Amino acid sequence: MGIPDRPKRTSARRPVSIQDIAEAAGVSHSTVSRALHNSDLIRPEVRLRVQQLAQKMGYIPNAVAQSLKGQRTHTVGLVISSIADPFAGRVVRGIEEIAQANRISLLLSVSYNDPERELEIIETFQRRRVDGVISATAQMRGAYVQRLTQIKMPTVMINQQADSEADRLLSVDADDYAGARLAVEHLLSLGHRRIGYLGVGNRWQSNRRRFAGYCDTLSAAGVAVNAQWVRVAPILNNPRSDDVVDGQALLPALLGSDVTAVFCYNDLIAVGALMACRELGIVVPEQMSVVGYDDVDIARYVTPPLTTVHQPKLRLGELAMQMLLDLLEGQAVHNTSLANELVVRSSTGPPPL
Amino acid sequence: MGIPDRPKRTSARRPVSIQDIAEAAGVSHSTVSRALHNSDLIRPEVRLRVQQLAQKMGYIPNAVAQSLKGQRTHTVGLVISSIADPFAGRVVRGIEEIAQANRISLLLSVSYNDPERELEIIETFQRRRVDGVISATAQMRGAYVQRLTQIKMPTVMINQQADSEADRLLSVDADDYAGARLAVEHLLSLGHRRIGYLGVGNRWQSNRRRFAGYCDTLSAAGVAVNAQWVRVAPILNNPRSDDVVDGQALLPALLGSDVTAVFCYNDLIAVGALMACRELGIVVPEQMSVVGYDDVDIARYVTPPLTTVHQPKLRLGELAMQMLLDLLEGQAVHNTSLANELVVRSSTGPPPL
DNA sequence: CACGATGGTGCACACGTGTGCAAAGAGGTG
DNA sequence: CACCTCTTTGCACACGTGTGCACCATCGTG
Numbered sequence: 001m002g003i004p005d006r007p008k009r010t011s012a013r014r015p016v017s018i019q020d021i022a023e024a025a026g027v028s029h030s031t032v033s034r035a036l037h038n039s040d041l042i043r044p045e046v047r048l049r050v051q052q053l054a055q056k057m058g059y060i061p062n063a064v065a066q067s068l069k070g071q072r073t074h075t076v077g078l079v080i081s082s083i084a085d086p087f088a089g090r091v092v093r094g095i096e097e098i099a100q101a102n103r104i105s106l107l108l109s110v111s112y113n114d115p116e117r118e119l120e121i122i123e124t125f126q127r128r129r130v131d132g133v134i135s136a137t138a139q140m141r142g143a144y145v146q147r148l149t150q151i152k153m154p155t156v157m158i159n160q161q162a163d164s165e166a167d168r169l170l171s172v173d174a175d176d177y178a179g180a181r182l183a184v185e186h187l188l189s190l191g192h193r194r195i196g197y198l199g200v201g202n203r204w205q206s207n208r209r210r211f212a213g214y215c216d217t218l219s220a221a222g223v224a225v226n227a228q229w230v231r232v233a234p235i236l237n238n239p240r241s242d243d244v245v246d247g248q249a250l251l252p253a254l255l256g257s258d259v260t261a262v263f264c265y266n267d268l269i270a271v272g273a274l275m276a277c278r279e280l281g282i283v284v285p286e287q288m289s290v291v292g293y294d295d296v297d298i299a300r301y302v303t304p305p306l307t308t309v310h311q312p313k314l315r316l317g318e319l320a321m322q323m324l325l326d327l328l329e330g331q332a333v334h335n336t337s338l339a340n341e342l343v344v345r346s347s348t349g350p351p352p353l
Numbered sequence: 354m355g356i357p358d359r360p361k362r363t364s365a366r367r368p369v370s371i372q373d374i375a376e377a378a379g380v381s382h383s384t385v386s387r388a389l390h391n392s393d394l395i396r397p398e399v400r401l402r403v404q405q406l407a408q409k410m411g412y413i414p415n416a417v418a419q420s421l422k423g424q425r426t427h428t429v430g431l432v433i434s435s436i437a438d439p440f441a442g443r444v445v446r447g448i449e450e451i452a453q454a455n456r457i458s459l460l461l462s463v464s465y466n467d468p469e470r471e472l473e474i475i476e477t478f479q480r481r482r483v484d485g486v487i488s489a490t491a492q493m494r495g496a497y498v499q500r501l502t503q504i505k506m507p508t509v510m511i512n513q514q515a516d517s518e519a520d521r522l523l524s525v526d527a528d529d530y531a532g533a534r535l536a537v538e539h540l541l542s543l544g545h546r547r548i549g550y551l552g553v554g555n556r557w558q559s560n561r562r563r564f565a566g567y568c569d570t571l572s573a574a575g576v577a578v579n580a581q582w583v584r585v586a587p588i589l590n591n592p593r594s595d596d597v598v599d600g601q602a603l604l605p606a607l608l609g610s611d612v613t614a615v616f617c618y619n620d621l622i623a624v625g626a627l628m629a630c631r632e633l634g635i636v637v638p639e640q641m642s643v644v645g646y647d648d649v650d651i652a653r654y655v656t657p658p659l660t661t662v663h664q665p666k667l668r669l670g671e672l673a674m675q676m677l678l679d680l681l682e683g684q685a686v687h688n689t690s691l692a693n694e695l696v697v698r699s700s701t702g703p704p705p706l
Numbered sequence: 707c708a709c710g711a712t713g714g715t716g717c718a719c720a721c722g723t724g725t726g727c728a729a730a731g732a733g734g735t736g
Numbered sequence: 737c738a739c740c741t742c743t744t745t746g747c748a749c750a751c752g753t754g755t756g757c758a759c760c761a762t763c764g765t766g
Binding site: 017018033061062065067068070 | 751752753754755
């Protein structure tokens with residue numbers, strides 16, 4: 001009665017397949033497949049019986065096989081430069097929320113801004129046949145972009161507003177240039193004229209945009225930017241650099257000039273600056289105003305609480321994921337740019353007399 | 354010459370398969386498969402020719418098909434309760450590093466301590482046939498554990514040292530009880546006798562262990578624990594609660610009693626306590642000592658820098674991933690418990706006279 | 707009763723890869 | 737030359753699922 005050519009499926013405790021259900025129900029595996037998909041090709045009684053049997057046998061569909069057959073894996077690759085970065089954390093949260101709501105799984109990879117690793121990661125994504133990629137890396141090297149465009153894999157970048165070469169890639173970002181202008185205008189309105197900038201070398205695109213906003217705002221106010229006011233953390237071969245340490249090391253170099261306020265590339269740099277001030281006995285904001293960027297959690301908890309430019313991190317992630325989903329649906333999508341918002345706390349005040 | 358039964362593979366810009374290479378090289382797909390695996394069954398000239406051809410055609414193996422055939426997906430599911438939590442961030446980093454080194458992909462899922470979501474997540478992992486699971490959720494509900502053991506999926510838990518029901522699951526953790534003792538002993542040695550505890554309700558296992566360490570250490574020193582000294586943040590139905598806010602709200606309730614120091618469940622609670630002290634004009638550590646737990650980055654940056662119990666977060670992640678790999682190799686593995694370390698900074702000092 | 711329409715089911719193939727086994731070819735030896 | 741051995745390759749199946757098409761049964765109608 002039983003067809004003996006199937007070599008004992010129960011051997012290695014393999015999960016039950018539709019074939020197993022088919023044998024148990026006395027139908028073909030096609031019928032089971034259709035029944036489980038509620039196809040109205042199958043007679044209602046059979047459909048119900050198969051479904052109950054599947055339930056009872058603890059059937060769980062094999063997504064690997066489904067991915068192979070249908071050409072969708074329902075998987076999205078996610079590249080970030082650092083998981084420890086609180087900025088990335090919020091963005092990922094937004095991404096994950098939308099992904100989970102749409103039954104998409106996320107493949108997480110951390111690049112540490114290592115070019116070699118970046119290439120490895122996208123090759124892994126290709127091998128795994130992800131439906132698309134979201135890249136929230138701080139820095140975008142030529143080879144990386146080139147590879148990504150070349151293989152025509154649906155991709156959305158976060159905070160990488162298109163310059164020159166990146167034109168063809170989709171992105172969602174918060175406007176760095178405008179954000180920087182908000183920060184510097186705030187300091188100008190408090191009466192500061194000599195305003196410094198502490199930047200980072202290893203995220204040159206966003207650093208350049210924020211720096212440009214800084215320069216243009218000062219120029220527009222009739223202040224000539226002094227090279228002595230600007231310090232940028234060098235690019236180390238060590239990819240695990242710490243922004244706070246950099247900010248702390250950078251600030252003292254500014255003291256030779258006579259700045260009364262400093263605009264920092266991000267909140268961590270700003271926290272470093274605050275710590276340096278404390279060490280040097282400089283009172284913030286009475287003797288020195290400090291502005292950060294990002295508005296990560298920590299900005300609220302340091303002393304004094306940091307005035308900073310709030311980026312809609314959660315929203316960035318949500319939008320990026322939604323955009324990718326739309327893209328996969330074949331809908332027309334367009335780059336999006338979100339506005340930032342100044343959050344005034346206690347690290348800024350009028351300049352000393 | 355060409356066999357016409359294959360319907361134009363070039364139609365939908367599908368990635369090249371070994372079949373395509375086989376046709377181009379005039380051999381069978383089996384030969385290509387073996388050649389690409391450097392099998393010495395294949396003649397060296399053919400092997401080289403196929404490899405070069407594969408390279409030239411931009412062949413990238415289909416991991417989905419490989420997963421279906423071989424019974425390994427080289428994928429590990431990762432469940433965490435919150436991505437924004439800085440503690441989780443470091444742990445994930447450790448996990449990811451080891452995973453990437455062993456060419457394992459990570460499927461990231463966030464549970465937000467939502468029981469329903471937890472069950473959905475592990476079902477997704479089952480569907481995707483992950484090789485194993487690492488769970489770093491703060492809280493482990495019965496149904497979750499039960500399901501995880503029941504389906505016999507290789508699993509490693511982080512910071513969930515086995516109580517009763519969880520005996521069968523592997524875990525790597527840092528000793529909460531001993532860590533709490535370190536913290537309280539430090540306060541005792543400074544001369545404090547009336548020491549408070551600020552806990553959390555929604556992570557009851559670890560909270561219970563730390564609280565037990567707190568109680569026992571006080572008792573051993575001959576101090577009777579006063580119920581007035583202990584406050585625990587209530588469990589909200591809102592799963593996105595904020596520890597800092599909780600700590601801030603909890604501290605004032607302690608002031609009625611006459612504690613001179615407070616041990617907090619984690620650094621975020623402690624930061625909230627610091628902020629409450631500042632608002633109330635209580636000087637730390639002169640009038641009140643505060644100790645945290647975890648040693649997340651932020652602990653170094655608040656004012657005053659936080660004395661805390663350092664957990665080897667990176668190491669926890671690395672060990673968990675390595676343990677899972679060993680488990681998959683069939684090696685014998687055993688639960689591991691790491692030691693914590695007290696980090697004395699400036700938020701603790703002798704009690705006021 | 708014969709024939710067509712309709713609804714339900716199974717066959718067979720496809721997705722892309724890996725592998726046991728047979729077969730074919732080459733080369734050596736008696 | 738016949739036979740055996742060894743190397744190299746292809747056939748065929750497997751992994752688990754989905755689906756076009758053919759087949760069969762049943763029913764209705766002329």
